[in-house]
Amino acid sequence: MTSNSSGSPTSTRLGTQSQPRPSSSSMLWAHLQRKDTAKPATSTIPLPPLAPLDKTSTSLRILLHDTQSHFETFADKVNVLTKGVDEAKREIGLTKTLFEKEHEVLSNEMYSLANRCQTEILKAVGEPAQASRLADLQVAVQLRLEGLDKRVDSMQMLYQSNAQTLQAQTQALLTIQEQQGNILAA
Numbered sequence: 445m446t447s448n449s450s451g452s453p454t455s456t457r458l459g460t461q462s463q464p465r466p467s468s469s470s471m472l473w474a475h476l477q478r479k480d481t482a483k484p485a486t487s488t489i490p491l492p493p494l495a496p497l498d499k500t501s502t503s504l505r506i507l508l509h510d511t512q513s514h515f516e517t518f519a520d521k522v523n524v525l526t527k528g529v530d531e532a533k534r535e536i537g538l539t540k541t542l543f544e545k546e547h548e549v550l551s552n553e554m555y556s557l558a559n560r561c562q563t564e565i566l567k568a569v570g571e572p573a574q575a576s577r578l579a580d581l582q583v584a585v586q587l588r589l590e591g592l593d594k595r596v597d598s599m600q601m602l603y604q605s606n607a608q609t610l611q612a613q614t615q616a617l618l619t620i621q622e623q624q625g626n627i628l629a630a
Contacts, residue, residue: 469503473499
């Protein structure tokens with residue numbers, strides 16, 4: 445068993461080494477932390493460190509910048525989408541008003557066309573031949589209905605008078621039965 449540069453053990457088998465693949469972030473940190481051996485000897489000014497001193501805060505900063513760029517992209521897409529929805533709403537309203545106007549115009553055209561057809565037919569045909577016969581029939585039916593109304597009224601009056609007579613006769617019978625009961629009792 446051997447160990448690699450990061451200190452983790454790796455196994456060897458028949459002359460081949462199988463090393464776990466390092467993650468991209470560990471490769472980045474390894475590259476950033478690598479110290480160059482070739483430093484200029486004449487430089488007395490201390491150079492800032494090439495690698496960040498705090499890996500966690502740097503990673504967090506990178507993640508925050510990445511998240512911010514994703515949020516900005518998302519916000520742009522949401523703005524485009526909401527603008528599209530608003531535009532679609534306006535177009536739907538416009539389409540609705542146009543449809544209503546067109547429907548109204550079409551209805552008015554149909555009504556005027558029907559009226560024009562009717563007047564043209566009346567001009568061509570004239571007054572129907574049955575119109576005078578129909579008027580005569582209407583007058584005859586009206587007279588008959590008035591006669592039937594009079595008969596119904598007279599029958600109703602006869603019924604009322606018969607009902608009053610029947611009531612009077614019933615009263616008279618009751619009186620006779622009372623008197624007959626008095627005579628038999630005496």
